[in-house]
Amino acid sequence: MTTDDPIWFRLPPAPSQVPARPPEPPAAAVDLVIDGRPVAVPEGQTILDACRGLGIHVPTLCQLDTLTPVNACRICVVEMEGARTLVPACSRRVEAGMQIRSRSTRVDRARRMVLELLASSVDLSTAPGLDAMMATYGATPERHGPRAATVAQPPLIDNALYMRDYSKCILCYKCVEACGTDAQHTFAIAVAGRGFDAHVATEWQVALPESACVYCGNCIGVCPTGALMPQHEYDMRQAGTWAPERQEATDTTCPYCGVGCTLTVHTQDDRIVKVTSPIESEVTHGSLCVKGRFGFEYANGGRPSTDDQPAAAEP
Ligand code: SF4
Numbered sequence: 001m002t003t004d005d006p007i008w009f010r011l012p013p014a015p016s017q018v019p020a021r022p023p024e025p026p027a028a029a030v031d032l033v034i035d036g037r038p039v040a041v042p043e044g045q046t047i048l049d050a051c052r053g054l055g056i057h058v059p060t061l062c063q064l065d066t067l068t069p070v071n072a073c074r075i076c077v078v079e080m081e082g083a084r085t086l087v088p089a090c091s092r093r094v095e096a097g098m099q100i101r102s103r104s105t106r107v108d109r110a111r112r113m114v115l116e117l118l119a120s121s122v123d124l125s126t127a128p129g130l131d132a133m134m135a136t137y138g139a140t141p142e143r144h145g146p147r148a149a150t151v152a153q154p155p156l157i158d159n160a161l162y163m164r165d166y167s168k169c170i171l172c173y174k175c176v177e178a179c180g181t182d183a184q185h186t187f188a189i190a191v192a193g194r195g196f197d198a199h200v201a202t203e204w205q206v207a208l209p210e211s212a213c214v215y216c217g218n219c220i221g222v223c224p225t226g227a228l229m230p231q232h233e234y235d236m237r238q239a240g241t242w243a244p245e246r247q248e249a250t251d252t253t254c255p256y257c258g259v260g261c262t263l264t265v266h267t268q269d270d271r272i273v274k275v276t277s278p279i280e281s282e283v284t285h286g287s288l289c290v291k292g293r294f295g296f297e298y299a300n301g302g303r304p305s306t307d308d309q310p311a312a313a314e315p
């Protein structure tokens with residue numbers, strides 16, 4: 001064999017022969033002012049990143065560090081000097097000379113309005129942190145009248161692993177992104193319809209077992225309202241036994257395969273009640289597969305099978 005042989009016959013170069021990739025040049029710093037405080041942040045960061053760097057809290061609903069910003073909720077708006085409208089901090093990239101106000105009468109009014117409109121039309125009873133957010137901005141949804149009939153609908157329970165309650169959906173698009181290009185690349189769900197008819201749906205509205213869903217549950221992991229919930233948690237909530245104040249969270253490594261995903265195992269009364277993954281994990285970035293997220297029943301002694309049910313009485 002000679003060096004003129006076709007390329008597919010040649011061995012790859014030894015690691016020592018591979019030229020080292022030159023280090024990435026550091027991103028240029030961008031100078032801006034937030035709430036009167038000068039700050040320099042790397043080019044490409046968002047106003048939200050810059051605020052966080054200064055320890056300034058900006059509320060978010062549709063934003064997650066692992067997902068592409070979609071600007072769906074507008075709870076993160078801030079005031080920018082010279083701009084006619086408020087700008088979304090989660091997606092607007094920093095520019096030199098920006099003068100930002102993270103809180104002002106106008107910002108607070110806009111955030112209050114977003115919260116009131118959401119709460120007047122969506123069931124936010126299982127949305128973590130929403131009560132505190134409402135109190136911060138003085139949101140009183142009752143001002144907008146009774147809940148809109150357009151969103152009231154029964155939960156969809158069509159499989160053993162997770163349920164969907166779209167009366168709790170704020171259409172933040174996070175689940176669609178996690179199911180698509182930002183994590184899972186399964187594309188089992190999308191937003192269908194327009195206006196009041198807009199809703200998250202499988203293809204042709206088929207039940208999950210007939211859809212492309214692979215039950216990774218990554219949509220559940222990003223949902224900010226509890227519209228998507230593991231069936232186990234939903235059942236416990238329905239039975240009145242779900243007690244977060246009695247729960248502990250323990251990080252461990254998934255026992256199922258060599259990827260070694262980090263699991264956060266939530267236990268209550270010495271039983272596993274839920275499995276999530278930390279968004280900071282460099283392996284998972286919060287995502288898991290069906291085994292890691294749902295395959296914990298064996299540790300609890302297994303789910304009762306239909307064989308364990310008492311036999312139906314003879315007629
Ligand atoms: S189901 Fe949850 S994650 Fe999906 S759009 Fe609705 S609120 Fe967002």
Ligand code: SF4
Nearest residue numbers: 254256257261289292
């Ligand atoms: S969650 Fe899935 S991919 Fe990750 S280690 Fe467990 S079995 Fe493997």
Ligand code: FES
Nearest residue numbers: 062073074076090
């Ligand atoms: S968090 Fe910025 S638009 Fe939703």
